[in-house]
Amino acid sequence: MIEDNPDDVIIVEDALKEGGGRATLSLETADCLSTGLKILERGDIDAVILDLKLPDSTGETTILKTRAAAPAVPIVVLTGTDDEGMAVESIQKGTHDYLVKGKVDGPGLVRALHFAMVRQRCQIEMEQIRILERMVDLGRLAAGVANEINNAVSGVVGMAELLRRGQGRGNELEIVIQEGHRISQIARNLIQYTRPDAPATGDIDVAEFIAKTLDMARPHLMLHRIKLETSVAKDLPAIQINELHAQQILLNLILNGCDAMPDGGQIEIEAGRRNEFVRFVISDSGPGIPEDLLPKIFDPFYSTKPRIPSFGLGLSVVAGLVRSCGGRIRAANRPEGGAVFTVHLPIGPVPATPLRSKPRVLDAAPSHLSILVVDDEPHVRDVCKRYLERIGNRVVEAGGVAEAMQCLLAEPFDVVLCDRYLQDQDGLVLYETLKERGRLEATRFVLMSGVSSDEPELAFPRLTKPFSFEELGHVIRRVGSGAARGRNKFDSPRAAR
Structure with a gap:
């Protein structure tokens, strides 16, 4: 507990004894933020009770510093300020609950701490599951990616061999540079995709994120003889979502369509605005989904593809990611055959028009260093x-x-x-x-x-x-x-x- 008022510390100690029941709760206290942060560095704290008016820190800064020092530890704010706006802002900054002194009893405080720890544990486990599912996605992409990289490397080695033999025609070096950048982009996309999620959402450019995702999926599509058709409306607004989540949603739905068409076929991707959402429609020419199974398609550990190595959470994770950002997802069958997934993702706020500035002329790189x-x-x-x-x-x-x-x-x-x-x-x-x-x-x-x-x-x-x-x-x-x-x-x- 980080609290500078000794009387409040005594009240919380008594409340924890009152509401703890059979649970073993031990309280360690700090009377200023700097001392509290040193305690958190030890790594043995399960939860933090945090006051927002401390001698060395107040308000939002207190939350941000505590969150930075212990990102995996749940924080429950206990303050004397009964302010709904501050409570909302506190939750947005990463705390798990906002309690007002004098308005919560012992059992209520214990429940808040318990729920905060359970929610934090669930968030960590879901993050691990999402990363595992992304690794499964990459495993399914591996053959196509290896083929793409080997094609590029073959071009580099071949052009270098021509130059060594004096048989160049003048454009070999340019081809080598282009293929090198192509390999680098493949590697960067894969590395980014396997990283832990950034905690915050952002305004994601729709065309750019679709292009990045298709760069990863295209080798797999080519290897499995899947034709890809895309139709992306111009000037779509940015969507409000974590970029990795957006990529995981689209990539998983593309791979789901590929798995349904082992002998080749076609996948179509459409993107357009629908009111306060950008709507994505991903359809395939496969056999479709049996009507009696459609209601279960997003259930955890349910799959229509038992032969595909997975954790059984692919479409369930996709649905969870869509809903977590305020979106919607629906699965159906097309009248002409094949499955269709419709995803609505919320758009972000309209950015202010940037002021034009004069282009800056860069000086030559300094020499004699x-x-x-x-x-x-x-x-x-x-x-x-x-x-x-x-x-x-x-x-x-x-x-x-x-x-x-x-x-x-x-x-x-x-x-x-x-x-x-x-x-x-x-x-x-x-x-x-x-x-x-x-x-x-x-x-x-x-x-x-x-x-x-x-x-x-x-x-x-x-x-x-x-x-x-x-x-x-x-x-x-x-x-x-x-x-x-x-x-x-x-x-x-x-x-x-």
């Missing part, structure tokens, strides 16, 4: 070194954290360009070293990774591989223009002590 490139892939280091030296910088290479530390002790650098996942250590070790020794002003840090970053709180630029020279130059421009030229070497470990 001293740059340390840290990567365990020699070819990546070589490409970065060649480009950065060509624009006038001095570049030193390191193959891992240990070698980079030796370089940093030997001489100063303006920029450290470091891969995240190195063979010897995590690349963030270098960042922490720069931070501990007060060198983040003199030496700017840039992180590279083959996986799109899911750590937005890290306060430095990041590059997702593969990146273009333009992207690399843009990042060097940003960090290089502000790099302080403190030319002192790193303190040695002995001197640092």
Whole structure:
């Protein structure tokens, strides 16, 4: 319990004894938010009773800091402010209940804590189920994705072989670059799809999310001789939903249609506005769904495809995702044969028209910087070194954290360009070293990774591989223009002590 009023703490202690019954409840208290957050760091707290008027924090900020410190721990607000608007905002910010002091008895408080813990546990379990179902989806896509990647790789290797033999016609390098970007996009789509859900919904562009989903599904459709027809209305408003949920809904319905047509067929996707919703219609030319089974189609663990490896929750998860954002879903049979799923997803608020600004002319990337490139892939280091030296910088290479530390002790650098996942250590070790020794002003840090970053709180630029020279130059421009030229070497470990 995070509460600065000792009398309120005593009242809650007595209430928990009164309402706890046979349940064993122990109360640990903190009289300010900072102390409470330190307790939460231990990881052994099951629930938080939170006051919103503390000596070091009040209101919404208190909720956000507590939620950030322990995202998996349910929070029950217990405050003296009886304000319906604040209660709604509190729930929207991630608390599980909003109780007013003096208006809740012991059993009521215990029930609120119990329900909060049960809801949190259910949310975590449903999140795990959604991820497992997405992994099943990817398993079903695997053969088509492998075929797509191998086709692209064959083009890259073939064009490189022609160049090595001197049989090029002038466009081989462009083809190699295009196929490389194609492989990269396939990988990025798959990585994004398997991530845990972001907690908040957003305004999702309909055409863009459909295109991303079809990029994942298309190899599977081609491999199984499924023809795809799409009809997406122009200028559709954004839908209000988590982007991964939107992709999971559409992809699962597409795969469901594929499973119904093992010998090939056709899937049609339509999208258009219907009042305050965007309506999606996904139909197939398969055998359809027996009429007596239609009422059960969205039940958990029910499937019309017993041969398909799954957790039996595919369409049930889809229905849950649709309803969780205020949408609707319906399954039916087409008169001409085949199944049809109709999904209504709510549209988001109309965005304000942005003010036009003059295009910004970017200065040339700064030269004469001293740059340390840290990567365990020699070819990546070589490409970065060649480009950065060509624009006038001095570049030193390191193959891992240990070698980079030796370089940093030997001489100063303006920029450290470091891969995240190195063979010897995590690349963030270098960042922490720069931070501990007060060198983040003199030496700017840039992180590279083959996986799109899911750590937005890290306060430095990041590059997702593969990146273009333009992207690399843009990042060097940003960090290089502000790099302080403190030319002192790193303190040695002995001197640092």
